Amino acid sequence: MRMRGIEMKHFVQILPGLLLFAAIPVQAQAPDIAFDSNPYPLKFPETIILGEAAGVATNSKGDVFVYTRTGHPTISIGTSRPFAHGGSRLFEFDKTGKYVREIGRDSYSMLVAQQVRVDPQDNIWTVDQMSSMVIKWDPNGRIALLLGRKAESEVVPARPLDAPGRAGRGGGAPGAGAQSDLFQRPTDVAWDAAGNIYVADGYGSQDARIAKFDKVGKFVKSWGSRGSEKGQFNSIRGIAIDAQGNVYVADAGNKRIQVFDGDGNFKTQFGDIGSPSAICLTPGANQVLYSSNSNPPDDIDSGGEIYKLDLTGKVIGKFGRAGKQSKEFGTVNAIDCRRENELYVGEIGNWRVQKLTLHQ
Amino acid sequence: MKRFVALCFAFAFFSVGSAFAEKAKAQNVPEIPFDTVPNLIKLPPNLYLGEAMGVATNSKGHFFVFTRSANTRLFEFDQNGNYVREIGEGNYGFEFAHSVRVDAEDNIWAVDEGTNMVIKFNPQGRVVMVIGHRPDAVAGMLPSNLGPAPPAAKYTLGRPTDVTWDAQGNIFVSDGYVNNRVVKYDKNGRFVTQVGSEKAGNGPEQMNLPHGIAADAKGNLYVADRSNHRLQVYDNDLKFKSSYENIGDSWTTCVSPGPHQYLFTSNSNPNGNGPGTWETSGEIYKMELDGTIVGKFGHAGKLAPGFQVVHMMDCRNPNEIYVAEIESWRVQKLLLKPQQAKVAAK
Numbered sequence: 001m002r003m004r005g006i007e008m009k010h011f012v013q014i015l016p017g018l019l020l021f022a023a024i025p026v027q028a029q030a031p032d033i034a035f036d037s038n039p040y041p042l043k044f045p046e047t048i049i050l051g052e053a054a055g056v057a058t059n060s061k062g063d064v065f066v067y068t069r070t071g072h073p074t075i076s077i078g079t080s081r082p083f084a085h086g087g088s089r090l091f092e093f094d095k096t097g098k099y100v101r102e103i104g105r106d107s108y109s110m111l112v113a114q115q116v117r118v119d120p121q122d123n124i125w126t127v128d129q130m131s132s133m134v135i136k137w138d139p140n141g142r143i144a145l146l147l148g149r150k151a152e153s154e155v156v157p158a159r160p161l162d163a164p165g166r167a168g169r170g171g172g173a174p175g176a177g178a179q180s181d182l183f184q185r186p187t188d189v190a191w192d193a194a195g196n197i198y199v200a201d202g203y204g205s206q207d208a209r210i211a212k213f214d215k216v217g218k219f220v221k222s223w224g225s226r227g228s229e230k231g232q233f234n235s236i237r238g239i240a241i242d243a244q245g246n247v248y249v250a251d252a253g254n255k256r257i258q259v260f261d262g263d264g265n266f267k268t269q270f271g272d273i274g275s276p277s278a279i280c281l282t283p284g285a286n287q288v289l290y291s292s293n294s295n296p297p298d299d300i301d302s303g304g305e306i307y308k309l310d311l312t313g314k315v316i317g318k319f320g321r322a323g324k325q326s327k328e329f330g331t332v333n334a335i336d337c338r339r340e341n342e343l344y345v346g347e348i349g350n351w352r353v354q355k356l357t358l359h360q
Numbered sequence: 361m362k363r364f365v366a367l368c369f370a371f372a373f374f375s376v377g378s379a380f381a382e383k384a385k386a387q388n389v390p391e392i393p394f395d396t397v398p399n400l401i402k403l404p405p406n407l408y409l410g411e412a413m414g415v416a417t418n419s420k421g422h423f424f425v426f427t428r429s430a431n432t433r434l435f436e437f438d439q440n441g442n443y444v445r446e447i448g449e450g451n452y453g454f455e456f457a458h459s460v461r462v463d464a465e466d467n468i469w470a471v472d473e474g475t476n477m478v479i480k481f482n483p484q485g486r487v488v489m490v491i492g493h494r495p496d497a498v499a500g501m502l503p504s505n506l507g508p509a510p511p512a513a514k515y516t517l518g519r520p521t522d523v524t525w526d527a528q529g530n531i532f533v534s535d536g537y538v539n540n541r542v543v544k545y546d547k548n549g550r551f552v553t554q555v556g557s558e559k560a561g562n563g564p565e566q567m568n569l570p571h572g573i574a575a576d577a578k579g580n581l582y583v584a585d586r587s588n589h590r591l592q593v594y595d596n597d598l599k600f601k602s603s604y605e606n607i608g609d610s611w612t613t614c615v616s617p618g619p620h621q622y623l624f625t626s627n628s629n630p631n632g633n634g635p636g637t638w639e640t641s642g643e644i645y646k647m648e649l650d651g652t653i654v655g656k657f658g659h660a661g662k663l664a665p666g667f668q669v670v671h672m673m674d675c676r677n678p679n680e681i682y683v684a685e686i687e688s689w690r691v692q693k694l695l696l697k698p699q700q701a702k703v704a705a706k
Contacts, residue, residue: 108410
């Protein structure tokens with residue numbers, strides 16, 4: 001039943017009734033990778049408590065950015081419309097973990113932090129799941145580009161999270177498959193060498209897509225829909241692009257990573273690594289992929305390990321498990337792998353960023 | 361119903377967007393070249409504009425920006441874009457910014473569609489008059505009302521959008537997303553008359569989302585009748601005069617002062633940036649008051665000098681236009697070169 005690196009097409013043709021293969025507990029017998037952890041590498045000012053570390057990323061200087069769910073997500077009573085404010089913040093630290101500054105304080109869109117990434121020019125990109133916005137901040141912390149629009153208001157009583165058009169006018173509208181930059185719970189962003197922008201969109205929605213924009217933010221195309229076939233998704237949790245421009249999509253609900261070319265043509269897929277809930281591609285000549293089989297926040301007794309794979313999907317090794325101690329993980333939502341053996345992981349469950357040193 | 365339509369609109373316009381914009385736009389309009397002032401606004405650290413809903417200048421050249429950031433806030437900048445101060449911080453009427461205008465005495469008027477209020481600040485930034493009443497919060501969080509609007513009342517606004525004045529100081533409010541009317545109050549805030557009602561329509565004295573308003577020196581009113589894809593002209597008693605229908609969707613409008621007044625209207629690109637929308641919308645028209653189009657400028661785009669859903673303009677100087685954009689969280693100052701206007705080659 002090994003699925004490692006295997007094209008699933010034949011499997012699906014032979015056993016269409018077994019599309020529920022994802023429920024079958026097959027795990028790679030991958031070697032364990034030894035590692036150490038610094039569980040609190042970032043020194044926060046006393047007045048700031050981290051909260052759910054949804055996103056962590058480094059820039060070329062080694063500075064660390066954390067996009068976190070903290071403070072008070074607030075709904076205020078307007079007229080007939082309730083308005084959402086606050087709930088997430090973006091912090092910067094230097095490579096020694098010293099606090100540098102906050103970026104985007106009291107800005108309009110920071111509601112539920114989902115991810116932060118840093119592009120090759122050291123611009124900082126934040127993805128917010130509730131405001132459905134992707135924001136490019138220049139290295140000085142000023143807004144350089146906006147994709148998507150925060151819903152003007154929330155609907156009372158709230159619609160289910162997977163309902164289309166969940167939010168009010170101006171945001172969250174059609175969600176997946178939309179031929180536009182209106183997102184519905186986006187989760188991640190990546191770029192190809194030409195600077196084109198790819199957004200993973202439609203988390204938890206009836207539908208799901210990858211949306212592609214050119215480098216000035218003009219919509220190019222989107223692909224994908226809800227489902228388990230090739231090119232379909234069930235809760236996209238991450239996206240990464242290799243040096244050749246191939247797009248790796250963490251299709252968590254289908255327990256697989258799908259690979260596309262930059263135009264959205266399906267190339268391959270691989271599984272046997274649990275539910276890929278956070279992924280990261282190392283830079284450089286010999287790229288490797290990290291993928292976290294993150295435990296759900298309400299369970300630390302299963303999963304939680306992170307896999308290291310080559311770009312064909314072959315598992316090189318794995319490390320860690322769910323838990324609350326050092327070297328254990330609480331619902332990893334982000335991995336930074338700018339340096340192959342020195343990772344930062346952002347944890348939802350443990351309100352922390354760990355710095356890991358892998359021993360190969 | 362309108363709000364329901366607005367919700368549906370987001371689903372629908374991708375496929376039937378062309379049907380919404382069936383009115384023919386003017387052809388062979390001269391293109392007015394312009395420069396945008398780079399990095400216009402200098403904000404202090406830890407201050408960010410959110411959606412730039414309103415921008416307006418005063419007689420000294422300072423400009424005011426009404427913005428939706430984590431909270432709705434009103435900022436003042438000098439003519440060079442240096443930050444001066446915040447006005448009305450934390451006041452009860454600020455919830456969801458929509459428009460700011462400065463009257464002839466340099467009073468600053470903020471229109472908030474989250475509290476249904478129009479708030480007049482004097483030049484010192486103190487509140488001197490309010491129109492409308494924020495619904496009491498004691499009822500708690502009410503279920504969203506997607507049904508028809510209640511009858512429009514004299515002093516209760518329904519998500520108002522904009523405000524202007526005539527030479528006598530009468531106050532005209534475009535109202536709005538829930539109502540579909542323009543209300544005239546005297547300078548003391550007493551109801552005089554209205555055109556339109558709570559119901560949307562496309563008759564001459566009806567509107568469908570009156571989204572912006574401006575007055576000329578004679579007291580005529582120009583109303584951006586956004587969802588009717590037209591600009592309506594009413595006289596000072598709010599009687600119908602004319603309708604300009606070849607300028608796309610009129611999101612917002614302004615009238616320049618002086619002996620030769622010009623009228624500006626923005627065919628703003630729709631939210632969402634669907635394919636093809638950048639090619640068919642985003643431009644601003646410069647017109648004579650009688651509707652003759654003088655020229656147009658600008659195009660949709662994320663990065664300056666592109667426009668990203670222009671929500672408001674200031675044209676105190678008809679060759680120096682300020683534009684506030686929703687989806688780029690930005691205010692641009694445009695230096696027009698009308699003498700170089702020409703029709704683009706086919």
